Amino acid sequence: MIIFSQSGDIKKVMAENLVEVVVDVETTGLDYTREKIIEFAGVKLVNGEITESFETLVNPHQHIRKSSQAIHGISEETLESAPEEEEIFPKIFEFIGDGVIVAHNAIFDFSFLNRTSKRLYNKPLENRYVDTQMMFKEVYPQMDSCGLECLMNTFNVDFSTRHRAMADAMGLAQCYPRLKEMYFQKYDWQLSQIQNADYLFERYLRLQNAISVMQSEIQDLRSIFKIYFEKGGKDIVANSGEVLSYNSKKTFSYDFLQIKDILDEIGALPKAVRLNNAFVDRLVMGNALDEETKDKIKSARIAISENKTLSVKKPDNSVS
Numbered sequence: 095m096i097i098f099s100q101s102g103d104i105k106k107v108m109a110e111n112l113v114e115v116v117v118d119v120e121t122t123g124l125d126y127t128r129e130k131i132i133e134f135a136g137v138k139l140v141n142g143e144i145t146e147s148f149e150t151l152v153n154p155h156q157h158i159r160k161s162s163q164a165i166h167g168i169s170e171e172t173l174e175s176a177p178e179e180e181e182i183f184p185k186i187f188e189f190i191g192d193g194v195i196v197a198h199n200a201i202f203d204f205s206f207l208n209r210t211s212k213r214l215y216n217k218p219l220e221n222r223y224v225d226t227q228m229m230f231k232e233v234y235p236q237m238d239s240c241g242l243e244c245l246m247n248t249f250n251v252d253f254s255t256r257h258r259a260m261a262d263a264m265g266l267a268q269c270y271p272r273l274k275e276m277y278f279q280k281y282d283w284q285l286s287q288i289q290n291a292d293y294l295f296e297r298y299l300r301l302q303n304a305i306s307v308m309q310s311e312i313q314d315l316r317s318i319f320k321i322y323f324e325k326g327g328k329d330i331v332a333n334s335g336e337v338l339s340y341n342s343k344k345t346f347s348y349d350f351l352q353i354k355d356i357l358d359e360i361g362a363l364p365k366a367v368r369l370n371n372a373f374v375d376r377l378v379m380g381n382a383l384d385e386e387t388k389d390k391i392k393s394a395r396i397a398i399s400e401n402k403t404l405s406v407k408k409p410d411n412s413v414s
Contacts, residue, residue, distance in 0.1 A: 112140060112141050113138065113139070113140055113191070113192070113193040113194070114138075114139045114193055114194045114195075114196050114224070114270075115136050115137070115138050115139070115189070115190050115191075115193040115194070115195055115196065116136065116137040116138075116139060116196045116197065116263050116264075116266050116267040116270060117134070117135065117136045117137075117190070117195055117196070117197050117203050117207070117263060118134075118135050118197065118198075118203060118259045118260075118262040118263040118266070119131045119133065119134050119135075119202075119203050119206050119207065119259060120132055120133035120162075120165075120166040120168060120257070120258065120259050121162060121206055122154055122156050122157065122158045122159060122162060123158075123159040123161070123162050124159075124161075124162070124202075124364070126202075126205040126206045126209045127209065129156070129159070129162075129206075130152075130154035130156050130179075130206075130210070131152055131154070131206050131207070131210060132151065132152050132153075132154055132158065132168055132173055132176075133149070133150070133151050133152065133166070133168060133258070133259040134148075134149065134150055134152065134182075134186050134259055135147070135148070135149040135150075135258075135259030135260035135262070135263040135264075136148045136149070136186070136189050136190060136263060137263045137264055137266075137267040138189070138193065139196075139267060139270070139271070142270075142271035142274075144267055147260070147263075147264070148185070148186070148189040149259060149260040149263075150176070150177065150182050150185070150186070151168070151172070151173055151176035151177070152173070152176055152177065152178075152179060152182055152183075153173045153174065153175075153176040153177065153178055153179075154173070154179065155178075157170070158170055160358070160359070160360075160361040161361045161362075161363065161364045163361070164361035165257050166257045166258060167257070167258075179210070179214060180214065183210060183211075183214055186207075187211065187219075190207075190221065192221065193221065194221065194222050194223065194224055195207075195221050195222070195223040195224070196223070196224045196226060196266070196267075196270055197223065197224075197225065197226065197266070198225070198226045198227045198230075198241075198242045198245065198262075198266055199225065199227045200223045200224060200225035200226070200227070201225065203223075204219070204221075204223045207219055226245070226266060226269075226270060226273060227240050227241075227242075229273055229274070229277045230244075230245050230248075230273060232277060232280065233273065233276045233277050233280060234248065242262060242265065242266060243256065245266070245269055245273070246265045246266075246268075246269060248269075249268070249269040249272060249273070251265050251268045251269055253265045299406070302406075319338065319340070320340070323339075323340035324340075327340075350367070374391065377391065378391055378392060
């Protein structure tokens with residue numbers, strides 16, 4: 095369960111580094127290679143206890159994208175009297191020091207801080223970082239959302255402000271010690287089960303087969319219920335109070351070119367349109383494009399991630 099940058103055992107790293115700095119940044123946009131930090135907040139934890147905090151606005155002398163401003167509400171006018179990058183970032187990096195950086199979706203915050211360090215001081219940020227979003231996913235895999243708001247609700251942390259750096263950093267700092275404790279409790283249990291891997295694989299296959307059977311049965315039941323309602327059946331109320339009803343919802347297709355400018359104007363374009371990264375990857379890896387076009391597409395890459403998945407290969411039952 096690797097949830098941090100660099101190599102090594104996470105539990106050892108976090109035990110050796112008693113100082114952790116929970117950070118959050120607000121930015122002019124999402125692309126760390128072109129956009130800049132406009133607000134930073136850090137909350138320092140020593141042995142899990144909050145000891146100090148630091149927050150500041152930053153004047154990037156750069157346009158703030160409407161989509162980003164719609165999230166954090168920071169305008170260019172707000173930043174006119176904020177300190178310059180050259181003035182404030184030495185203080186920011188001094189506050190962070192050698193501590194382990196803790197953030198929700200840490201690759202975002204770390205990438206912006208690292209890029210700033212390279213741009214201003216020609217040196218990368220060498221701190222390790224911990225991603226609490228990945229920790230939350232591991233501890234609560236059943237949750238529909240793994241966002242910071244869901245994490246704070248789960249740990250009963252009250253907040254009146256969202257998407258401002260200090261509010262988010264302080265909220266996460268209050269959740270993090272308990273989240274880390276639960277994460278390592280699960281991690282220790284998982285380590286204890288490694289010696290049983292052969293047996294657990296057999297159990298995994300049985301569960302996978304049972305799930306497949308149940309999914310088929312659920313689909314059969316859904317088909318029966320659908321026929322029931324289409325023949326005029328009324329809502330069904332279970333003894334435990336759940337109500338089964340039948341609803342319809344219309345969906346529409348839109349001419350993207352006609353509404354693109356409108357979506358961009360109201361800051362909804364990033365949500366309305368998601369780049370199909372898998373499709374673009376296939377284009378780059380395939381033979382349909384010339385090398386020059388492929389290079390142009392590759393130059394637009396802004397991040398890299400790696401997903402590691404389990405796969406089960408079926409036995410070859412063919413008779414030779």
